[in-house]
Amino acid sequence: MAVDLVEDAGFDVVDVASAAEAVLVLESRPDIRVVFTDVDMPGGLDGMRFAATIRDRWPPIELIIVSGKRRPQADEMPARGVFFAKPYKKHEITAAMRRMVG
Incomplete structure (x- = not known):
């Protein structure tokens, strides 16, 4: 589960x-x-x-978007949003989060 993955990474x-x-x-x-x-x-x-609402209202927030059903088109992705298809690799998600928070 995503919550466990993020917590296990120390966030x-x-x-x-x-x-x-x-x-x-x-x-x-x-x-x-x-x-x-x-x-x-x-x-x-x-x-x-x-994600578009977040980008409009809170531009500094970084976005990780996942799906096991469909891959968003490039023009659907918010600026700086990162997409991962399910099943995603845990290390890729945690690496992206670490880059995002500096």
């Missing part, structure tokens, strides 16, 4: 159930530097629209 995790909940967290947590999202999310906002 703090805020786990949410939907994009709407994530937006509420982002509004109250200016310390968040990376968001990890799936293209297919529960609720009314899919992962690509969620």
Whole structure:
């Protein structure tokens, strides 16, 4: 599971159930530097629209987008967003996160 992967790499995790909940967290947590999202999310906002919302409202936040069903087209990806197809390699995700946080 993604939460375990991120925690095992030494990062703090805020786990949410939907994009709407994530937006509420982002509004109250200016310390968040990376968001990890799936293209297919529960609720009314899919992962690509969620990523676009983050890019518009919180430009400094880095984005990792994953999917086991479809690969987004280049023009769908937000600036600086990084995509990984499932099943992804854990070391690739953690390496990307380390680069993102410097």
